Amino acid sequence: MSRAVETTVGERARVLVDRIHALDPQLNCYVAIDEDTTLREAARLDAIAPDARGPLHGLALAVKDLIDVAGLPTRAGSSFFRRDPQRDAPVVAALRRAGALVVGKTNTHEFAWGITTDNPHFGRTANPWNPARIAGGSSGGSGAAVAAGLADIALGTDTLGSIRIPSALNGVCGIRPATGALPIDDIFPLAIGLDTVGPFARDFATVQRVYEVLAAVPSSDAAVRRVCRLRGGWWDQVDATVGTALDAAVAALRSAGVVVDDVAWWDDELIPAVATIQQRAAAKTHAPYFPERSGEYGADVRARVAFALTVGDDAERSAQKLVATSRAGFERATSGYDVALAPTVGSEAPLAPAAPSFRDETIPLVTPASGFGLPAAAAPIGFGPSGMPLGMQLIALGGDPAFAFALGRAYQRVSDWHRRRPPLVAQPAAKR
Numbered sequence: 001m002s003r004a005v006e007t008t009v010g011e012r013a014r015v016l017v018d019r020i021h022a023l024d025p026q027l028n029c030y031v032a033i034d035e036d037t038t039l040r041e042a043a044r045l046d047a048i049a050p051d052a053r054g055p056l057h058g059l060a061l062a063v064k065d066l067i068d069v070a071g072l073p074t075r076a077g078s079s080f081f082r083r084d085p086q087r088d089a090p091v092v093a094a095l096r097r098a099g100a101l102v103v104g105k106t107n108t109h110e111f112a113w114g115i116t117t118d119n120p121h122f123g124r125t126a127n128p129w130n131p132a133r134i135a136g137g138s139s140g141g142s143g144a145a146v147a148a149g150l151a152d153i154a155l156g157t158d159t160l161g162s163i164r165i166p167s168a169l170n171g172v173c174g175i176r177p178a179t180g181a182l183p184i185d186d187i188f189p190l191a192i193g194l195d196t197v198g199p200f201a202r203d204f205a206t207v208q209r210v211y212e213v214l215a216a217v218p219s220s221d222a223a224v225r226r227v228c229r230l231r232g233g234w235w236d237q238v239d240a241t242v243g244t245a246l247d248a249a250v251a252a253l254r255s256a257g258v259v260v261d262d263v264a265w266w267d268d269e270l271i272p273a274v275a276t277i278q279q280r281a282a283a284k285t286h287a288p289y290f291p292e293r294s295g296e297y298g299a300d301v302r303a304r305v306a307f308a309l310t311v312g313d314d315a316e317r318s319a320q321k322l323v324a325t326s327r328a329g330f331e332r333a334t335s336g337y338d339v340a341l342a343p344t345v346g347s348e349a350p351l352a353p354a355a356p357s358f359r360d361e362t363i364p365l366v367t368p369a370s371g372f373g374l375p376a377a378a379a380p381i382g383f384g385p386s387g388m389p390l391g392m393q394l395i396a397l398g399g400d401p402a403f404a405f406a407l408g409r410a411y412q413r414v415s416d417w418h419r420r421r422p423p424l425v426a427q428p429a430a431k432r
Contacts, residue, residue, distance in 0.1 A: 009058035013042035013101060016060050020103075020150050023424060026131055028123045029145040031065050032072045033104030042101055054099030055209060061095055062151035064142050065105040066112055067197065068092065068186040076188040077110040077138075079121040080289075080296045089186035091155060091197050091214055098213045103151055106141030110301045112157055112190045113282065114138055115165050115362060116354050120298035124352055127169060128422035129388050133349040136166035138190075139200075143170040146200045147422055153210050154200040159190045160278060161344075161366030163198050167378035168344035168391025173207050173408065173418060174200040178399050179373035182214050191281035194274075194370055203418045204379070204408035211401065222402035224410065226259050228337040232266030237346040237361045245382035245390045246343055252414045258407070260341070265333035270326040271364045274371040276319035279308035327372045331397075338403045340395040342368075348384035369393065375401035379408050380417040389417075 017035050024030050045058055063069050066076050068085035069092055075082055088096060096102065107125045109117050117125040117140025125140040127133040128148035135144040139156025143166025146154050156163045158176035167174035175198045182197050189195055199210040212218050229250055235243065250260050286305045294302055334340055343365055350358050369376035375396040382390050394404040412418050 009045045009101060010039065010042040012058065013039055013060070016103065016150070023148055024150060027126045027128060027144055027148055027150070029062070029106055029125055029141045029148065029150055030104045031075065031107050031122050031141070034072060037071060038101065038103055045099060045101060048099075054097060056095060056153070056213060057099030059100050059152040060103050061100040062103055062106045062142055062145040062154040063092055064139050064154070064156045065108050066157055066188040067155055069102055069105060072105050074105075074188060075122075077108040077112065077119050077122060078296075080293055081188070085186065087186075090183045094214055094216070095155075095210070100153065106139070106145055106154065108141060109138035110298045111188070111286075112138040112159065112162060113301045113304055115161060115359055116352070117141060117166075118353055126352075127349050127388070128424055129171065129349075130386070132351055133388060134169065134352050134354050136169035136345070136349065138162040140166050142200050143167055143172055143174070146170070146172045146202060148424060149421070152201070153206060155197060156200060157187060157190070158196050158198060158370070159194045160274070160363055160370050163200065164344050164366055164376060164378040164391075164393060165362060167200060168380070169349040169389060171380045171389030171391075171417065171420060171422075172200055172202055173204050173377065173379055174198060175207055175211060175375060175377040175401060175404065176369060177211065177401060178375045181375070181401075189281070189285050191278040191285075193281055194278055204377070204405055204412055207377070208405040208409075211405075219402035219405060220400060222338075222400065222406040224258065224338045224403055224407045226261070226337045227253065227339045227341060227407060228261050228263040228334055230340050230342040231262050231264045233268065234266070234342050234365055237365055238343045239347045241348070241384045242343050242346055242390050246341070246392055249381045249392055249411065249415070250341065253407070253411055256410055256414045258410060261337075263333055263337070263340070265330055267326040267329060269322050270371055271367050273319040273322040273326070274367050276311055276315050277323065279304075279311045280316040283308040283311065323371050330368065330372060334397050337397055339407045340397055342393045342395065344378055344391040344393045348386050348388035348390065366393070369395050374399060375404055377401070377404040377408055379411060380420075381415075382417055
């Protein structure tokens, strides 16, 4: 039997670049790539001795355009903001040292303040499963790039769902790390105090490997003993298709020996309280530009910034107290459990442009993990009637993401949703 010839990083990079040229005009995942630098870096990686290669050797990395990459502009999805970094953000530098190959910068909702990645300045990122539908946001370019095979791994940010929502809608995996777990230096902020940065990949083993590089420590050897499925207000926002898919995921976990109980918890006051905290932080970010440059914002983000600037200190202090009280109640309800399961998005990806109701129905689902600063992973759990991916959250209740990774890996041993790929047929590469 002949052995398959192993391809080099350079050969894989050439194929990837051609695939981007063929597919990205339709999908609009990338806003900046440097093909020559990518191919030179691939050749450098090939020259590294096998015993000196890093844990991410040759994996193609896409980076959300809030995060600095040396040699590529950071635009934050804006018409007017720009910086030209001479160094990588710490998270990018860590992945480079581990052998990742940076391909380019991915599209984001303007200033990361939205969940559609329908950007008025850089265009809409389309969902690879059906380009007429949204990719989610704000890290939509990163999630879609991984789903479409235009990157092996990607970095996104998550303030209120911006990694988890694109993971669910594009059928990939990702994690919102615990607040403060990873450095957010050299990343344009949405709301400092809520912002996190984390990876996307097609499976949890790869997400965990990337996270361990970013955290600079191996994950603990977690043994998941008890899991709860969160009932309550989540289910007010979920259609029957998502509920059925989550029921099937729970049944699969139980078949693998995982104990899953139902726990009822919801706090209506938490959602506006976290929104107030986010608005106060975002107002500080945008105060230097507003109102002088308000006309250069897209309509939806302009309205959000204008409102945020009216929120006062008293409202923020009251909101912080409400969040603390809500967290105490959540911890009582989930005491003794390692991971909580909940839906990420309550339906399939809607057709573009998404109605405002999509945001209103989705933000409450992703707010609790953000408000409590907990790690929350995202896993694909099936498809809806229109053939679009569905997803669930795995919230690590004690703050250690290793429990979410362990449960995610257990689920992916008894399911194959993470192995499904969009039915894209590559067109001939554009002539260069």
